[in-house]
Amino acid sequence: MDTHFTQPRPDMTIHQAEMFHTNTGILKTAEGFILVDPAFTQADFERIAAFTDPHPILVGFSTHAHYDHLFWSSLFGNETPRHCSEGTLGQITHHRKEIVDEFLALENDPYNVNQCIYNKHLALLSCLSTGLHYLNDISVAVVAIPGHLQGQTAFLFPDYQTLFAADTLSNTEPPSIEGSWQSLRDYLETLETLGELIGQAAWIVPGHGDPANPSEAKARLEMDRRYLEALQNLKVDDFSNGLEALASEFVMHIDEPRANSSDSWQIHLQNLQAAYIWLN
Numbered sequence: 001m002d003t004h005f006t007q008p009r010p011d012m013t014i015h016q017a018e019m020f021h022t023n024t025g026i027l028k029t030a031e032g033f034i035l036v037d038p039a040f041t042q043a044d045f046e047r048i049a050a051f052t053d054p055h056p057i058l059v060g061f062s063t064h065a066h067y068d069h070l071f072w073s074s075l076f077g078n079e080t081p082r083h084c085s086e087g088t089l090g091q092i093t094h095h096r097k098e099i100v101d102e103f104l105a106l107e108n109d110p111y112n113v114n115q116c117i118y119n120k121h122l123a124l125l126s127c128l129s130t131g132l133h134y135l136n137d138i139s140v141a142v143v144a145i146p147g148h149l150q151g152q153t154a155f156l157f158p159d160y161q162t163l164f165a166a167d168t169l170s171n172t173e174p175p176s177i178e179g180s181w182q183s184l185r186d187y188l189e190t191l192e193t194l195g196e197l198i199g200q201a202a203w204i205v206p207g208h209g210d211p212a213n214p215s216e217a218k219a220r221l222e223m224d225r226r227y228l229e230a231l232q233n234l235k236v237d238d239f240s241n242g243l244e245a246l247a248s249e250f251v252m253h254i255d256e257p258r259a260n261s262s263d264s265w266q267i268h269l270q271n272l273q274a275a276y277i278w279l280n
């Protein structure tokens, strides 16, 4: 199997994209495959489709309305049902153009023919309420975990003892908040929810980074909590030496190891900028 794939269980494979280390969950059933957060570049789509071939993709799920967790390819079937939370569907309804444009800006090609394809696929998402559902002979618990983004959802598959935790519990980046004080409060509450969900899974798959067992996931949860509480405790005066100085001091003070790549440092700076705005 190529290095983009890891297989924590025989019936559960994770594809990790090169960009942002975004994870796609690939669950095997007797009839075909289930995809969670079906990646976002053509190379990702082709690798995943080659992996699942010749079996059909039965259903897809998206944890939240950021483009790297949301897109879909005709390689997975044009009519395949796909689900997200009501909050995620609301984000897509109101921000579809921004979501697609942000993604297309990555490729720096304003005439990208994929634009209409993405628009078409986003229009096919339908919403699932929170709670336990039975789809394609498997059960899935849909749990709201806002904070990083409104509408963000965790999917717990009891038959696979696997929790897809969206953009939380990463080992490669600190928490990223949507920008408001309320998001920070929501995120801290979400950590309580995640603490309970971790206890029901053997594998915890973050949106970015490596899958974790429960003890590793609990350690990440405590890192997330330390980071968010330090953000919550910031004062205006802390910014007096400038953003970069505060950013370095902040990670040293709480011993945060995950802001060490250029992408994760950007997330960290954006969180501090958001804090500066709500403090003023």
Ligand SMILES: [Zn+2]
Pocket: 064, 066, 148, 149, 167
């Ligand atoms: Zn995200």
